[in-house]
Structure formats: structure tokens, C-alpha cells
Amino acid sequence: MPDPPGWCSETLLRLLTGAWTTQALAAFAELRAPDAMDTATGIAADALARALGAHPDSLARLLRYLMTLNVVTEHPDGFRLTELGALLRAGRPGSLRPLALMYGGVFYQSFADLGRTVRTGETAFDHRFGENHFDHFARRPALGELFDQSMAASSRMFEPLAAHPVITAAGRAPAPATVVDIAGGNGELLGRLLAAHPRLRGALLERPHVVEAARRSLEAAGLGGRYDCLPGDFADVPPGGDVYLLSRVLHDWDDDRCREILRGIAQAMAASADLLIVERVLPGDGSASLAAAWDLHMMCNVGGRERRADHYARLLAEAGLALVDVSPLPLDASVLHARKVPALTADAR
Numbered sequence: 536m537p538d539p540p541g542w543c544s545e546t547l548l549r550l551l552t553g554a555w556t557t558q559a560l561a562a563f564a565e566l567r568a569p570d571a572m573d574t575a576t577g578i579a580a581d582a583l584a585r586a587l588g589a590h591p592d593s594l595a596r597l598l599r600y601l602m603t604l605n606v607v608t609e610h611p612d613g614f615r616l617t618e619l620g621a622l623l624r625a626g627r628p629g630s631l632r633p634l635a636l637m638y639g640g641v642f643y644q645s646f647a648d649l650g651r652t653v654r655t656g657e658t659a660f661d662h663r664f665g666e667n668h669f670d671h672f673a674r675r676p677a678l679g680e681l682f683d684q685s686m687a688a689s690s691r692m693f694e695p696l697a698a699h700p701v702i703t704a705a706g707r708a709p710a711p712a713t714v715v716d717i718a719g720g721n722g723e724l725l726g727r728l729l730a731a732h733p734r735l736r737g738a739l740l741e742r743p744h745v746v747e748a749a750r751r752s753l754e755a756a757g758l759g760g761r762y763d764c765l766p767g768d769f770a771d772v773p774p775g776g777d778v779y780l781l782s783r784v785l786h787d788w789d790d791d792r793c794r795e796i797l798r799g800i801a802q803a804m805a806a807s808a809d810l811l812i813v814e815r816v817l818p819g820d821g822s823a824s825l826a827a828a829w830d831l832h833m834m835c836n837v838g839g840r841e842r843r844a845d846h847y848a849r850l851l852a853e854a855g856l857a858l859v860d861v862s863p864l865p866l867d868a869s870v871l872h873a874r875k876v877p878a879l880t881a882d883a884r
């Protein structure tokens with residue numbers, strides 16, 4: 536076999552140091568350096584170190600590495616944040632800081648056991664932390680809140696959903712329609728839909744400790760009086776909704792649990808109701824997609840998986856639901872529209 540071309544070893548070195556990239560971004564975000572920097576005016580490394588209480592030489596070396604990632608740039612007046620780096624600022628809408636802290640924190644530790652997961656099929660997170668990640672976060676409020684914020688951080692994928700035909704029809708219905716968000720996290724998606732359609736009402740079902748975070752963010756968005764927060768479990772899906780949402784939930788679970796969750800929803804749904812599922816769908820043709828990376832993330836951290844559209848169609852069919860349509864969302868996500876199969880309506884009730 537001929538020697539591989541020279542570029543191969545450089546490419547592989549870049550790939551092999553990916554963990555350093557994750558940690559450099561996490562350290563930069565954790566220090567809140569992006570908040571102390573500007574995109575138009577530079578700051579000297581020494582002055583930045585003083586502002587952050589950091590070690591000057593070490594910070595300068597971190598900044599030099601981050602220049603290679605286009606997170607910061609160097610100018611005669613010092614270091615400036617790029618548009619990319621500005622996404623790591625705390626508190627700004629769409630901030631990716633919570634994701635940087637999760638991927639450089641607990642999920643980084645579990646990924647260290649990826650090889651074990653591949654050998655044994657066991658979830659790395661459970662092995663490393665001794666419990667399922669939802670239970671782990673539930674017992675650690677600060678970490679749980681960071682997880683909820685990190686889910687909301689990639690909510691750019693929700694942007695087109697307010698204009699989805701199912702949502703616009705519900706928004707224009709003569710009698711105010713209700714959207715039920717099952718395991719709706721901190722209310723990011725429901726809040727967007729209610730804000731875009733003033734006649735819509737909402738209900739958000741979540742585990743008790745998460746419901747409170749959802750209530751706070753929906754109230755802060757001025758949506759008080761238009762939604763109900765329902766503390767509970769997947770078994771408690773309320774009847775009477777016009778549209779049911781299931782966003783980034785099925786990928787957390789194996790097929791058996793997904794069928795159970797979907798059957799519970801089908802039982803609660805009236806024949807006229809719609810179900811919208813948001814997931815990263817694995818391409819059927821093997822083309823590149825973020826879904827392949829998140830499939831590893833699910834395998835390592837929750838014991839779930841990303842799936843192809845035909846896989847979702849099968850799970851839905853086994854729960855008495857039919858996949859009607861799949862349309863793309865940003866960040867390689869998709870929205871799958873499902874309805875009850877008319878012939879099974881009586882059985883599912």
C-alpha cells in the first residue's frame with residue numbers, strides 16, 4: 536500500500552485535537568472572556584487577564600489558539616471578538632455559552648467513555664455518573680438549568696415552526712386552538728409559537744422541576760394567562776389539544792420507550808389533532824448531516840438514537856399514527872407531521 540499523501544497526517548492531527556478545541560471554547564466561555572471583549576475595539580491580553588482575574592501568559596496563549604479557530608482576531612489595538620466568538624456571550628438571545636459549558640463539562644467527561652459504550656452498548660453517562668442523565672440533572676438544579684438553557688441554545692431550529700401550515704391553521708382557527716408541548720423543556724418553542732399567534736393557547740407538560748423554569752420564561756415573555764404548565768410524566772399527556780408537539784424527545788429513548796410515548800400521545804389525541812415532531816433525521820442516502828454526530832451524543836449520554844424518516848414512520852405506525860410529511864428546519868433538523876390513522880382511531884381511544 537503506498538504511503539498516504541502528506542495532507543492526510545495534517546488532517547488527522549487536526550481531527551485528533553478536536554478535544555482541545557472543545558476545551559479551549561469551554562474555558563473561554565467559562566471565564567466570560569467573550570463578555571469582556573468587543574467586536575469593533577481591541578483589548579490587550581494583559582488588560583483582558585486583569586479584567587477576568589486570569590493568568591496573563593496562559594490567557595494570551597489561549598487567545599492565540601482561538602485565533603486559529605476564527606473566534607478572536609488580533610489587531611494593533613489588541614484582541615477582538617469575531618461574530619463567531621460573540622455567540623459565546625452570556626445572556627444574549629441564542630447564546631451558545633450553555634452548550635460550550637455542557638460539551639466541555641459533563642458531556643465531555645462521558646465522551647471519554649465512548650469506546651466503552653461501543654464495546655458494551657452501555658450508556659457512557661450512566662457508567663460515569665452512576666445514573667441516567669435526566670435524574671442526574673434533576674438532583675442538581677444548577678446543572679439542570681444549564682442543560683435546559685443549552686437545549687434552548689440551539690432553538691434557531693424552531694424559527695420556521697411558527698409558519699408551519701399546522702401551526703398557522705391552528706393560529707387562525709375560529710375557536711382558539713391549544714398547542715400541547717410534551718416535555719417542552721423551558722418553554723422556548725411554545726413561547727415562540729404563542730408569541731407569533733396571539734389567538735393560540737398553550738400547555739406545557741414537563742417534569743416538575745423543569746416546569747417551574749418554563750413558567751418563569753413564559754411569564755418573562757409576557758405570555759401569562761395564555762398557557763397551563765402541567766407537571767407530570769409522558770403518561771400524563773392531556774386530551775383536548777389541537778396540536779401536540781414532541782421536540783427532541785424521541786431521540787432520548789430506545790424504540791420500546793418511543794412506542795410507549797407515542798401510544799400515550801395517540802390515546803390523548805382527538806381524530807382531528809396533529810402531532811409535530813422535531814428531530815435531527817438521519818439522511819437515508821448517507822449524506823453528511825449533524826444528525827450523525829448527535830447520534831453518537833445520544834448513544835453516549837442518554838442511550839437513545841437519531842433515526843431515519845422511515846424508522847420514525849414505523850414507530851408512528853406501531854402507535855396508530857401516520858407520518859404525513861417531513862420538512863427541513865435549520866441546523867440539520869426536521870419537522871415530522873403525523874396524524875392518527877383513521878382505521879385505528881377507535882382502538883387507540
Ligand SMILES: C[S@@+](CC[C@H](N)C(=O)[O-])C[C@H]1O[C@@H](n2cnc3c(N)ncnc32)[C@H](O)[C@@H]1O
Pocket residue numbers: 669686687717718719720721723724740741742745767768769770781782783784787
Ligand atoms: C432533550 S430535552 C427537549 C426539551 C424541549 N422539548 C426542546 O426541544 O428544547 C428532553 C426533555 O424531556 C424531559 N423529560 C425527560 N423524561 C421525562 C418524562 N418521564 N416525562 C416528561 N418529560 C420528560 C426532560 O426534562 C427534558 O426537558
